[in-house]
Amino acid sequence: MGKEKVVEDKISDILKEWEEYARKGNWRVRGYKIIRGPSGNTKVGEEEEEEFMISYRPHGVLYHHSLGKVSKFFRGLIEGKLYGTRCPRCGTVYCPPRAHCWNPECRVQPTEWIELPPRGKVHTFSIMLFSADAFLEHLPFVLGYVQIEGAHTALPIQIVAPPTGVWIGQKVNIRFREERKGELMDIYAVPVPGQEPPEWSCLHRDPKAIEDLERNLEETYRFLEERFGITKEMVVKRWETGGR
Incomplete structure (x- = not known):
């Protein structure tokens, strides 16, 4: 196994928000307000209002997940190459790629990698x-x-x-x-x-x-x-x- 390399986005404002959320505690309520709005259980033109509470709670989530059998496509992007997959049974070419053919007659046939122009x-x-x-x-x-x-x-x-x-x-x-x-x-x-x-x-x-x-x-x-x-x-x- 080679040394793991994590390429991080150092300029994203969203990432900065995640870091702030992590520091405060991801699910801590930051504040609230009370508003008045339609109750929703009346006919149009006969709306009644009631009070609702609006809660300000950050929901920043940073995902770590595998790209699975289509990893070659995304590694290809890093390398400056464009890959697709081809079904050896019906010849359908997928880009973005699919690990298995979606043609019902091919019965989930595994696909093969090809480079595309x-x-x-x-x-x-x-x-x-x-x-x-x-x-x-x-x-x-x-x-x-x-x-x-x-x-x-x-x-x-x-x-x-x-x-x-x-x-x-x-x-x-x-x-x-x-x-x-x-x-x-x-x-x-x-x-x-x-x-x-x-x-x-x-x-x-x-x-x-x-x-x-x-x-x-x-x-x-x-x-x-x-x-x-x-x-x-x-x-x-x-x-x-x-x-x-």
Whole structure:
């Protein structure tokens, strides 16, 4: 056995909160308040109010768990390689990987590891104009499912591009971040240059949809600057440099 190496996230605000919770005692109540609100057992328009107690109790949990039979996929991310699994019986290729084939006819057939190319196409995507605290500074961003070339399934991944410049079927390259810890955030996708959206692209065939999206984006830019001092120009530069 080699020497165990634990790569820790030294910059996460969430980790700092966990450390504070551990110091105080994970489940100690930090405070409370009394509020009035609908009782919930009346008809709409006939609501009755009553008092409720709100308890402030930290719930930070740090997990230590095995990645099991798909460990090779996450070790591959650290090494800058993209792996999938293939069923030797039906030929289905999974990325993200599955240790056993999900085709009912294959009867939980164990799969085999294969290396896949760092490219694919957008299967579907969502534009995130707001998020949980841990990702606020990354707004606005695109979360997509990318079908890696050679795979039959789709991989959840961040697409680093202007939200108005992403569409289903778009070809993308997979890039690896410089500092990697063996998680899906180690990789991201960037569109292959020189592509034009197809005529059937919902977002691009509807000028009002683009107008509405750009208006909503301006609200997100305003929030970022007020909260973090991140300007619109800084966000655009992030897209232009492909996340680097």
